Amino acid sequence: MSTILITGGTGLVGTALSNSLIHLGHKVIILTRKKKESSNTNIQYAYWDIEKGIIEEGILALADYIVHLAGENVAEKRWTARRMEEILESRIMPGNCLIKALNDSPNKVKAVIAASAIGWYGPDNNNSAIGGFTEEIANYDDFLGNTCFAWEQSMSPINKMGIRLVTLRIGIVLSEKGGALKEFMKPLDFGVAATMGSGKQIVSWIHIDDLCRMIGFCIENEEIKGVFNAVSPNPVSNSLLVKTLKKASDKLLSINISIPSFFLKLLLGDMSIEILKSTRVSAQKIINAGYRFEYSIISEAIKQLVDKKNSVNTQ
Numbered sequence: 001m002s003t004i005l006i007t008g009g010t011g012l013v014g015t016a017l018s019n020s021l022i023h024l025g026h027k028v029i030i031l032t033r034k035k036k037e038s039s040n041t042n043i044q045y046a047y048w049d050i051e052k053g054i055i056e057e058g059i060l061a062l063a064d065y066i067v068h069l070a071g072e073n074v075a076e077k078r079w080t081a082r083r084m085e086e087i088l089e090s091r092i093m094p095g096n097c098l099i100k101a102l103n104d105s106p107n108k109v110k111a112v113i114a115a116s117a118i119g120w121y122g123p124d125n126n127n128s129a130i131g132g133f134t135e136e137i138a139n140y141d142d143f144l145g146n147t148c149f150a151w152e153q154s155m156s157p158i159n160k161m162g163i164r165l166v167t168l169r170i171g172i173v174l175s176e177k178g179g180a181l182k183e184f185m186k187p188l189d190f191g192v193a194a195t196m197g198s199g200k201q202i203v204s205w206i207h208i209d210d211l212c213r214m215i216g217f218c219i220e221n222e223e224i225k226g227v228f229n230a231v232s233p234n235p236v237s238n239s240l241l242v243k244t245l246k247k248a249s250d251k252l253l254s255i256n257i258s259i260p261s262f263f264l265k266l267l268l269g270d271m272s273i274e275i276l277k278s279t280r281v282s283a284q285k286i287i288n289a290g291y292r293f294e295y296s297i298i299s300e301a302i303k304q305l306v307d308k309k310n311s312v313n314t315q
Helices: 012-023 081-104 143-159 180-190 206-219 238-248 261-276 285-288 298-313
Strands: 003-007 026-030 045-047 065-067 111-117 164-170 172-175 191-197 205-207 226-231 257-258
Touching: 003 012, 012 026, 012 172, 045 257, 065 205, 065 206, 081 143, 111 143, 111 206, 143 226, 164 206, 172 180, 172 206, 172 298, 180 191, 180 238, 191 238, 191 261, 205 206, 205 298, 206 226, 226 285, 238 298
Parallel strands: 003 026, 003 065, 026 045, 065 111, 111 164, 164 226, 172 205, 191 257
Antiparallel strands: none
């Protein structure tokens, strides 16, 4: 099978993807700033220094494919001016490092699957009437829209190297091991089902298993190239997401509350814009390309994740 080099391989998505690829028989190389040994013979860790543009010698020559996931979590901290700079740099500098390495080092890389995000798009306003944002729409002129543009531009030189480039604009990833789902579930542990603002804003989500399978699909299918939205074909409102979590978590006695928009703005600053923003994104292009979702309905996705989380906790 193939050897796949992953940046951001120790994060939530990267860890799940590594396990998925190994299950399919692939070998994985994870780039890390602190090289370490692996207890799994199918996983190798290799050193890179993105500031200096260095990747461990000989590593790139081993890779058949690259999956580029590196980037700071945009929701981890309040958006100060410095934090916003860190978010941007964490997406541009790793891309520049990969481009330099591909130009300078002999390699056999067939394709690069690069992460972007649906932060590319702005608020949908009346867009819901036409089925959601599609890939050809220009980026929105705000912090995340411009960051996603710069992120994608940093990888665009791949197109001139004769290497297939696939860019996935990833929605809100739902996983039982953390990320957005953990944050949505926190209030339920205290007996509160909390919607954000009006609760009417649309959340374009994807189950982590579907995201990993989609990346594998893009690796395996040579005709797949260009930009694709990595979201479920059935986005939901914030309030429906919370109600679904409440039911799946067996927290039916939880008190329903709405956290006012002004309070979120005071608490989170500019980041509140993203939490309150409604963004309906279309999955039609990846479906037309032949991808079939395992979890396209929010109730099925949430039930599977909550059941999996509970089964782990009881072991």
